[in-house]
Structures are given as structure tokens and as C-alpha cells.
Amino acid sequence: MKILFSISSLGLGHALRTLPIIKEFMLKNEIMILSHGKALSILKDELKNNKIEFIDFEDYPPLERGNGLKFYYFLIKDIFETKKIVKKENKFVNKLIKEKNINLIISDGRYGSYSKKIKSFIISHQIKIIMPKSLKIFQMISDLVNYSCLKEFNMILIPDFEDSKNNLAGKMSHNWIVNNLPHKYIGILSSYTKTKTKEDIDYYFITSGYIPNTKKDFIEELIKKSKLLNGKKVFVLGETFSKSHSENKEDNIEIYPYVSGKLRNDLMNRSKVVISRSGYTTIMDLIELGKRAIITPTQNQVEQEYLADYLDKKNLFPSFNFKNFNMINMVEKAKNSNLLKFKEKTKDSIKKIINTINSINNKKILQ
Secondary structure, eight states: OEEEEEEOOSSSHHHHHHHHHHHHHTTTSEEEEEEOHHHHHHHHHHTTTSOOEEEEOOOOOOSSOSSTHHHHHHHHHHHHHHHHHHHHHHHHHHHHHHHHTOOEEEEESOTTOOOSSSEEEEEOSOSSOOOOGGGGGGHHHHHHHHHHHHTTSSEEEEOSOSOSSSOSSGGGTSSHHHHTSOEEEOOOOOSOOOOOOOOOEEEEEEOOOSOHHHHHHHHHHHHHHHTTSOSOEEEEOOOTTOOOOEEETTTTEEEESOOOHHHHHHHHHHEEEEEEEOOHHHHHHHHHHTOEEEEEOOTTOHHHHHHHHHHHHTTSSOBOOTTSOOHHHHHHHHHTSOOOOOSOOHHHHHHHHHHHHHHHOSSOSOO
């Protein structure tokens, strides 16, 4: 069976959370991967020793960029550009299906990767797109647009828990749109594996994020504040095109531009407290490994702002504004947070995905 994975490159999370699914499905299926930019680079690196065909196809513009009036200018411009690329993507994918004899599509965040000819599934936790406060009057329009995009797929695979009170994405994944479309809550997806290892990294900073205009300031501020903390500090910047590793022995700081494979898994497992952006994939990674953490939203990223506030109020992961915060106080908050322990992990989620797809697909993906 030939499966096309179509993966968004708007942030590295889409690529990382699909990795465990790809690795499971490639055992008995032929895999093709469509993605772009850093996400495509990561997937090629993580899957380099496997017979997988990679396709580079342009992605949507990064919504919610710019400040002030520029924010609204780019938002309107990017919405129209996204609509155009979705149509182009759908045409390309349908041509690909015919040429490559593809049997199944699994999309993560790419709305144009569907077909009426074969079963198409989309992985998404963001069923309701949270609007900025100044645009709340357009929330229903946004919901209807998202509904119209998602209904093209045979089913939505939602990486969250079904319980309306005990979940990770709040109203993004539990809303009226979900109730009116075929869906399955599958639980968390993480590319990390829990290992028995000594937690010798006191503070692990993950600074990846796809809005570059705020990233440099974010990293500089964190490095500055980290010097106030005692113990070993490790930074991973998420720069896939750089390999230079540096170390500041005086302040006990180690910096990696990018890590992958075993090293990436080891560093996360060795950490006591994680300081990171509040991206949804990172949240799932923290739950998978049972890590305490401090999170902060990327500036102007409404989804991350909502997640940070939602999880902070649940006393799960305390959040902060990186321009104005007390690092020592935040660390104490994290150490006293309510670390929820969900019994279901990624391996359970993959079983749900397999059973769900097999139940509505003519050919079973795993015999």
C-alpha cells in the first residue's frame, strides 16, 4: 500500500509529531512525504536510511506576522494567498495520486491534501482557530471557513483527549465544528521515547519557532536570564541549517543549533525543567515524558497565547511573557505545578489511528 504524508512546515511540530506514525506505517507500506523548508529537512534527516520519496511543495504563508497595522495587512494578504496555495496543492496532490498510484492520504495541517478518489485523513488539534481579540466579531466566519476545509476529509484525527475537562487544547479541539464532522480523539503524538536515564540537565531551553523576527530577542533574553540559575543549562535553537555547537563553561551553558535522533531524545529525557515556546507539539512531548516546564507564547501567535493561558490556569505548565519575567520565580512555580499524568501515550494513539483508518479504508494499512 502506498501512503502519502502531507505535512505542514509552519513550525517544526507538524513534522515531529507525525514521525512516530510514519515510522510505524513504513514497516509494511510504501511511504511518500510532501513538505517544505525546515520541516522537510528534519524529516529527511530523521528518515535518511529508509526508502522514502520526498517531495518539496510550497507551504502557506505564516499567519499572524507583523506588528500594529502591518499585522492586519499581512493577515488579509496571507489569507488570500493561503486560499490560492490550497487550490494549487489539491490539484498537485490529485495529479500525484494518479501518477504514483497512491492509496491513502494522511495530512498534518495541509488543507489541500485530500482527494475524492481515495480516503483522506487530516491530523489537527486546531479545529477552532482562535481569533485575536480585535477580530472576535469574525469568529463565526472563521469557524465556517475551517469547517468547509475540514469537511473535505473523510475523518479528522484529533491529537488530544476526549474528556471535555481533562484535555490539552481546550476549545480549540472541543467545539461545535468537531461535533458536526467525522472525528476521532486519538490522544497525544510525540516523537520522544521515555528512557531510564539520570536527569543531569537542570534547565533545558527549546527556542524553536517559525516567526523569525522575534526569535533573536527571545534567545538573547533567555540566555541572559539563565545565568541567574544554578546548575547545567542546555539550549537547542532549532536552526536546522547550522551544526556549530558551543559551550560557556563559566555560566555552565551549552548551546546546540539543532539536534536530532538519539541526541535529541537523550537531552529531553535528561532534563529536570524545560523552558519552551507553548507550541502544541511541545506540550504533547512534555506529557509523553512527564516533564515539568515553563512555557511562553510566540509573539502574536494567538494559538500559543491561548494554550499558554489555558494550561497555566490548569496549573499544568506556568507561562510567562519573555519581555518581562522573573526566571527564578517561574522555576519555583514550575516545580510546584500540577503535573498531570495521562495513562495513554503515543503508542496507544498510534493503535487508535491504525484501527480508525482500517475501519473506513478498503485496504488495511497493517495486516
